[in-house]
Amino acid sequence: AQSVTQPDIHITVSEGASLELRCNYSYGATPYLFWYVQSPGQGLQLLLKYFSGDTLVQGIKGFEAEFKRSQSSFNLRKPSVHWSDAAEYFCAVGLSPTSGTYKYIFGTGTRLKVLA
């Protein structure tokens, strides 16, 4: 079955430190890949997306993500974290239909805490 796994439920980093959030998916082909961020009390906002081409994609707020087909991964990175990055981050995949139904599946999220 198709699935998205974010193995880290909580991550704490110091301000200015680098960040990597992990995401793995299970699907027979390469899905459309997304990272969303949810700030407290808000809905989700798209950070970046990958469809094809260059496997390193740039997003908003200084985030980037790298697609690795061999590892079925799409990890999110930021070189230097700011206190305002504290939020919950969701990896998502969009799947083209094999049985006539599109799917858009989210991982369980990683909550990021930033220490001053």
Added chain:
Amino acid sequence: DSGVTQTPKHLITATGQRVTLRCSPRSGDLSVYWYQQSLDQGLQFLIQYYNGEERAKGNILERFSAQQFPDLHSELNLSSLELGDSALYFCASSGTGRPNEKLFFGSGTQLSVL
């Protein structure tokens, strides 16, 4: 501001009751998604509509139903409410509902069942 409007923002009700959550998609978007977010389940896909028709169904309980109206707004109806239905319910919209489109999320409706 995503352009997706959800009302009400907060809803407190009792077990056994019925509530309706409303969503107005971003102008021009034809597809609406409903998600349930709880601490133990994460973000669960409930149902998707495209231009008034149901397109995909996820982990939606039989006590829950939804529809998308001709003006493209959508309503999620939750009935015979249980304590476990307490959650944050999100609506999202996209242009055509294809999996390569970004979703625009509303701010959610926080449902508390007492």
